[in-house]
Amino acid sequence: MLKEQAKLLNRLTIIADLSLVVISFITAYHLRRHFLAGGVELGPIKEYSWLLLPALPVWYYLLAKYNLYKSIRQISLFDLLYRITSVHFFSGIIISSMVLFFDRDFYSRRLILVFVVTAFILIVLERICLKLLLNYIRRRGLNYRQLLLVGTMERAQEFIKLVEDHADWGLRVLGVLQVASGDLKDNVSGYKVMGRLDDLNESCKRYPVDEVVFCLAKDQVVDIEEHLQGLEELGVTVRMVLDFYNVNRYRKDLSFFNDTLPILTFYTKSLDGQQLFLKRILDILGALVGLIVLVFLFPFMALGIKIESPGRIFYSQNRVGENGRQFRIWKFRSMSKEADLHKSQLMEQNEMSGAIFKMKDDPRVTRIGKILRMTSLDELPQFWNVLKGEMSLVGTRPPTPDEVEQYENWHRRRISIKPGITGLWQVSGRNDIDNFDDVVKLDLQYIDKWTLGLDVRILVKTIWVVLTRKGSC
Numbered sequence: 001m002l003k004e005q006a007k008l009l010n011r012l013t014i015i016a017d018l019s020l021v022v023i024s025f026i027t028a029y030h031l032r033r034h035f036l037a038g039g040v041e042l043g044p045i046k047e048y049s050w051l052l053l054p055a056l057p058v059w060y061y062l063l064a065k066y067n068l069y070k071s072i073r074q075i076s077l078f079d080l081l082y083r084i085t086s087v088h089f090f091s092g093i094i095i096s097s098m099v100l101f102f103d104r105d106f107y108s109r110r111l112i113l114v115f116v117v118t119a120f121i122l123i124v125l126e127r128i129c130l131k132l133l134l135n136y137i138r139r140r141g142l143n144y145r146q147l148l149l150v151g152t153m154e155r156a157q158e159f160i161k162l163v164e165d166h167a168d169w170g171l172r173v174l175g176v177l178q179v180a181s182g183d184l185k186d187n188v189s190g191y192k193v194m195g196r197l198d199d200l201n202e203s204c205k206r207y208p209v210d211e212v213v214f215c216l217a218k219d220q221v222v223d224i225e226e227h228l229q230g231l232e233e234l235g236v237t238v239r240m241v242l243d244f245y246n247v248n249r250y251r252k253d254l255s256f257f258n259d260t261l262p263i264l265t266f267y268t269k270s271l272d273g274q275q276l277f278l279k280r281i282l283d284i285l286g287a288l289v290g291l292i293v294l295v296f297l298f299p300f301m302a303l304g305i306k307i308e309s310p311g312r313i314f315y316s317q318n319r320v321g322e323n324g325r326q327f328r329i330w331k332f333r334s335m336s337k338e339a340d341l342h343k344s345q346l347m348e349q350n351e352m353s354g355a356i357f358k359m360k361d362d363p364r365v366t367r368i369g370k371i372l373r374m375t376s377l378d379e380l381p382q383f384w385n386v387l388k389g390e391m392s393l394v395g396t397r398p399p400t401p402d403e404v405e406q407y408e409n410w411h412r413r414r415i416s417i418k419p420g421i422t423g424l425w426q427v428s429g430r431n432d433i434d435n436f437d438d439v440v441k442l443d444l445q446y447i448d449k450w451t452l453g454l455d456v457r458i459l460v461k462t463i464w465v466v467l468t469r470k471g472s473c
Contacts (some may be wrong), residue, residue: 010069013069013130014060014069016126017059017060017063017123017126018056018059018060020119020122020123020126021052021055021056021059021119022052022056023122024115024118024119024122025049025051025052025055025115025119026045027118028111028114028115028118029042029045029048029111031114031118032108032110032111032114042108042111048111051095051098051099051115054094054095054098055091055095058091058094058095059087059091059119062086062087062090062091063087063123066083066084066086066087067083068083068084068087068127075131077128077131080127080128080131081124084120084123084124084127085120087123088116088117088119088120088123091116091119092112092113092116095112095115095116096109096112099112134170144170144171144172145170145171145172145210145211146172146173146174146207146208146209146210146211147163147171147172147173147174147209147210147211147212147213148174148175148176148177148194148200148203148204148207148209148211148212148213149173149175149176149177149188149191149212149213149215150176150177150179150197150200150212150213150214150215150216151176151177151178151179151214151215151216151217152176152178152179152180152185152188152193153180153215153216153217154217155215155216155217155241156176156188156215156241157188157189159213159215159241160173160188160189160191161189173191174191174207174208174209175191175192175193175194175203175207176188176191176192176193176194177193177194177195177196177197177199177200177203178193178195178196178197179196179197179216179222184196194207197222197224197227200212200227200230200231201227201230201231201234204231204234204236205234209236210236210237211236211237211238211239212231212236212237212238212239213238213239213240213241214238214239214240214241215241216240216241275450275452278452279392279452279455280389282393282452282455282456283386283387283389283392283393284386284387286383286386286393286459287383287384287386287387287393288387290380290383290386291383291384291387293380294380294381294383297377297380301313301332301372301377304368304371305332305333305366305368305369307368308366308367308368309336309366311333311336312333313332313333314330314331314332314333314381315330315331315332315333315334315335316328316329316330316331317329317331317400318400318401319398319399319400319401319419320398320399320400320401320403320404320415320419321390321391321398321415321418321419322415322416322417322418322419323415323416324404324415325390326401327385327390327391329382329385329390329391329398330381330382330384330385331378331379331381331382332372332377332378332379332380332381333369333378334365334366334368334369334370334372334373334378335364335365335366335369336364336366375466376466379421382421383421386421389418390418391418391419391420391421392417392418392419392420392421393420393421393422393455393459394420394421394422394423394446394454394455394458394459395417395418395419395420395421395423395446396414396415396417396419396420396423396425396443396446396447397419397420397423397425397426397439397443398419399415410440411436411440413444413447414440414443414444414447416447417447422458422459422462423442423443423446423458424442424443424445424446424458425439425442425443426462426465427458427461427462427465428442
């Protein structure tokens with residue numbers, strides 16, 4: 001019954017969404033024509049209504065792709081807003097591309113913008129109202145699913161607490177079945193123990209059970225295939241809490257390989273596919289701006305480098321990138337021609353402890369090189385590395401292969417992402433940091449807490465650091 005109600009609600013939500021898209025288009029047309037006049041003068045609305053033919057399937061596809069037609073009971077408000085924002089960002093790009101291709105000179109760009117913004121506002125309001133309504137109904141004891149838990153150990157108790165802490169999810173624990181041998185417990189976290197695992201099918205027939213949740217510890221080896229077949233015949237949904245490995249730092253993701261083989265993934269990076277896509281867009285836009293600046297400044301910088309010392313204008317070096325991939329990094333040469341040959345002679349004067357070399361008054365740096373380093377202009381060619389995808393605007397400092405050879409195991413996680421032109425270390429007073437371990441801790445903090453907003457804040461702070469010459473060396 002609950003499943004049928006969910007299907008009905010899903011269909012009604014789809015109809016409501018598509019209706020709101022149509023309403024948004026009509027509203028946008030009248031707003032553009034009567035209140036936002038300017039540019040292309042709009043004709044009758046029927047001349048523009050063809051846009052709804054591609055718009056409706058585009059909106060439906062993206063809303064479904066971002067799982068907005070599945071249960072939203074466990075989706076946070078922030079995550080809900082993020083998904084809807086993503087839907088309308090890509091919808092706007094697709095619709096604008098269609099208009100530019102089919103009707104570039106006749107269509108109003110302002111109309112498209114108002115259309116997308118209006119649809120965003122209406123669908124956000126609709127989803128928030130729906131979420132609040134469902135939460136209210138569930139807290140009143142309606143529209144809930146009853147769970148029968150299999151297992152009495154710590155993991156089952158944690159699951160019970162999670163359900164109790166989120167009454168708005170619409171879940172209720174009906175009772176518990178014991179798997180462990182020994183005397184039968186009376187209750188677990190206040191819920192009655194109804195019997196043992198062998199009583200599973202009978203319990204599902206005796207009580208109104210919507211779902212069975214297996215909360216078994218990794219040391220409880222139980223053959224449950226026979227029980228699964230029995231529950232399948234009864235039409236009862238089965239869920240399993242995986243408790244195989246307890247690794248605190250790893251994040252976990254359960255997915256299906258080729259839609260057939262279940263895969264449990266452990267990963268340490270906070271970036272998923274969608275976030276990486278947005279980060280890459282930011283990298284490309286930033287790299288193009290940086291390369292344009294490079295084109296204008298190149299003649300003056302090249303002349304200064306050549307006048308002071310013989311040798312190439314650019315300096316390239318092997319660096320270690322994401323997960324050990326090596327690439328050639330490019331910079332304006334700020335040192336003498338044979339600087340690399342003299343590095344070993346200066347190692348005793350290294351001001352950093354650990355697998356990194358830094359020297360404030362490095363004698364290999366030329367006069368023009370000091371200016372380039374102080375203003376960070378020597379790093380402009382690295383925007384080419386960013387455009388190629390070898391680096392990112394924000395990341396961790398790319399080490400040399402000989403530095404990586406000195407790494408301890410925990411240091412290597414800093415090269416599990418693309419290196420960046422700037423990063424948390426560069427804007428955290430790098431001249432005051434003289435221990436490589438502290439550098440790594442900042443890098444790991446960036447990896448663990450990454451957001452697109454953090455990248456933007458680091459970029460803004462980098463500009464401030466460069467302009468005030470704070471932390472440059």
